[in-house]
Amino acid sequence: MNDSLLAMVNSGITLFGLPTTPLEVAGFVLAVITVLLNIYQLHWAWLFAIVSSAVYGLVFYASRLYGDMGLQLVFISVSFWGWYQWLRPGLQHTPALPVTRLSARGWLWALAGWVAGFGALWWFLASYTDTDVPRADAFLTAGSLVGQVLLSRKKLENWHAWIIVDVLYVALYIHKDLHLTAILYAVFVAMAVAGLLAWKKAAPDAPDTMVLK
Template identity: 65%
Template sequence: MNDPLTFLGFPTTPLELISFVLSIVTVLLNIRRIHWAWLFAIVSSATYGVVFFEARLYGDAGLQAVFIAAAVWGWYEWLRGTGEDDKPLVVTRLDAKGWIWSLAGWGLGFYILSWFLHAYTDTDVPHMDGFLTAGSLLGTLLAARKKVENWHVWIVVDILYVGLYVYKDLHLTAILYAVFVGMAALGLRAWARAAREGAR
């Protein structure tokens, strides 16, 4: 059912290919701030969870379950969430305090996850997996709250993921994350404009 195949000259599996397409759709919808992005995020996270588990990227595999829960919350936030003064959630920027808390959370998440992965799994990349898993969680939380800076996080994370997935022979996924870098740059530009305009 999930036998290896070749796509664009790269070895992959049907499940990785499906995950690839769903992820592209997710980011495209996210850039345009269309709430259906969260539905595609849920499905792509479920399929990628299996792909990553089979590649022994346990942090990333476990992260997909968290992504699913975060996507449900993000979907709710975008549809029903309120910003200040009980107004609909609009695109905004982090203040200095928000930056400090975000970076501190990323650092703490990295420490805990890399320790856990090193101590309790057979992964060969516990520190990189932990760092990128923590960063991905931060990016998702910032996106759910419509913070422009989610795209800064995704640019850093996606660049590093390209190298990790090449190392793990997930070449199609490495290409996907290279594409994500460019898409995140577009998202940053679009959301920065939306923040200036006070758009939803």
């Protein structure tokens, strides 16, 4: 997308009294559709996730949220992988990928990945970008990556990660004057709770003994 076109779709408008841009509105709608499809375990969620991530990558670039911008590129890559993971069992004429729970070892891997990602991203953003929120951006980016990987493997705990991340993102986006996106993430909190309750009905009581597999 060239600079003139990006400037046009990122030009300021007012929607329901909130300052926003056409690009942010498009990302809002696509993201809501994505989460709704995830709750119902419909594989088309990954297609909307790819498009939504591309749109929000441009939104975050304009707001100097470089961690979040880079995260959208990762989301696009992981979404192709997640889409394949959700479809692969069906393509092999076996039952669809089931919802499972993390084992204790899986919890440790997920938490360790979040901490390690936070440290690495904090250092990178503080050292090589002009972001004014390196710690918050790094922490939430790392948490989002953990949530996305867990979602790709249909782990029930992906919703726990998203609830934590989405609550904190509301505050960050208000700080960055992305008010429509802040509302979106407040909606995401409620949707993540709904997703957790819906997936609990499908998940076995015993955790999966294979970490993220």
